[in-house]
Amino acid sequence: MNTKxxxxxxxxxxxxxxxxxxxxxFYLSYATGKGETSTRDNIYKEYxxxxxxxxxxxxxxxxSIENCGDASFEDLVYDCGTKRQITxxxxxxxxxxxxxxxxxxxxxxxxxWDLAYGFSIIYSHTRQEHIETYNCSNQNEEIDRAALGLFLxxxxxxxxxARLELGICR
Amino acid sequence: xxxxxxxxxxxxxIFVVIIIILIIVLGIVFSxxxxxxxxxxxAETFTNxxxxxxxxxxxxxxxxxxxxxxxxxxxxxxxHKILAFQKLQETNNxxxxxxxxxxxxxxxxxxxxxxxxxxxxxIYLNELNLGNISGVPIQPQEKPIIIPVSIYDDLxxxxxxxxxxxxxxxx
Numbered sequence: 001m002n003t004k005x006x007x008x009x010x011x012x013x014x015x016x017x018x019x020x021x022x023x024x025x026f027y028l029s030y031a032t033g034k035g036e037t038s039t040r041d042n043i044y045k046e047y048x049x050x051x052x053x054x055x056x057x058x059x060x061x062x063x064s065i066e067n068c069g070d071a072s073f074e075d076l077v078y079d080c081g082t083k084r085q086i087t088x089x090x091x092x093x094x095x096x097x098x099x100x101x102x103x104x105x106x107x108x109x110x111x112x113w114d115l116a117y118g119f120s121i122i123y124s125h126t127r128q129e130h131i132e133t134y135n136c137s138n139q140n141e142e143i144d145r146a147a148l149g150l151f152l153x154x155x156x157x158x159x160x161x162a163r164l165e166l167g168i169c170r
Numbered sequence: 171x172x173x174x175x176x177x178x179x180x181x182x183x184i185f186v187v188i189i190i191i192l193i194i195v196l197g198i199v200f201s202x203x204x205x206x207x208x209x210x211x212x213a214e215t216f217t218n219x220x221x222x223x224x225x226x227x228x229x230x231x232x233x234x235x236x237x238x239x240x241x242x243x244x245x246x247x248x249x250h251k252i253l254a255f256q257k258l259q260e261t262n263n264x265x266x267x268x269x270x271x272x273x274x275x276x277x278x279x280x281x282x283x284x285x286x287x288x289x290x291x292x293i294y295l296n297e298l299n300l301g302n303i304s305g306v307p308i309q310p311q312e313k314p315i316i317i318p319v320s321i322y323d324d325l326x327x328x329x330x331x332x333x334x335x336x337x338x339x340x341x
Binding site: 012019022023026030044047048051052055056058059060062063064066070072101104105108109113 | 186190193197200201204208215218219222225244245246284285286288313315316317318319320327328329330331332333
């Protein structure tokens with residue numbers, strides 16, 4: 001009689017274990033699905049960040065600069081890093097004009113859209129002319145290295161180059 | 171005595187059945203909620219991917235791209251082609267709207283000139299609104315895709331800094 005009662009209780013226990021296992025399986029499959037979705041979302045975010053940063057640098061370099069004759073932004077950066085012959089009708093030299101143009105465009109685009117980003121123009125040899133802006137707001141944010149807009153302007157035939165970088169914060 | 175024992179056992183059985191039913195109901199609620207969440211997330215992901223495709227398509231519209239000796243320039247739109255495209259939409263609205271709806275769908279594509287002067291140019295806005303005709307309300311995407319593009323003015327031979335704002339509408 002006692003053995004039968006014990007067997008029945010064991011069956012009850014087994015049923016409970018089975019129910020808990022099924023619940024765990026459900027939860028695990030749900031949690032795994034969530035992970036996949038966040039990976040897909042990251043791909044989307046990476047794509048949009050990449051498109052923004054790469055196209056931004058390409059477009060900026062091509063842009064013709066007002067009051068500087070036929071000079072493009074790329075010409076200004078090249079001139080700033082080398083001979084500094086370009087003087088715009090506003091009286092600014094190439095470095096000052098490049099700086100002013102970048103500030104204007106950044107103010108009216110990334111700043112206005114409240115996007116956190118890091119932007120820099122690093123001139124080899126002429127350290128004092130660097131333009132650097134880094135406004136990833138908190139410590140957890142950092143530049144998305146996988147989606148970095150990067151362009152090098154060689155000073156050829158002279159040695160060195162100017163390096164333009166734009167990264168959107170994660 | 172036997173009757174009381176039987177009553178207690180019956181109570182126990184009822185209690186166990188109630189608990190099992192409760193667990194099953196909770197399981198069903200949880201799994202349906204999880205499925206609903208998953209479907210919503212999938213729908214959002216597909217909308218995002220659709221807007222990425224739309225972005226790719228919009229930036230490579232041959233009708234608007236700059237070209238030299240029939241070679242297209244990347245990330246560059248010709249200002250006068252844009253103005254001609256706008257005119258086409260105005261003068262031949264129904265036909266062009268139908269043609270571009272099959273390629274661009276429910277969307278709003280606006281070009282914002284940033285430098286040297288600020289100016290907005292509406293490139294495409296679906297006015298057929300097939301979503302509304304079908305009875306399913308459509309909503310603009312929360313975050314529009316933003317793609318910087320060069321705008322080339324062939325008369326002045328100058329490049330301007332512009333930005334494409336691409337907003338997709340989805341049910």
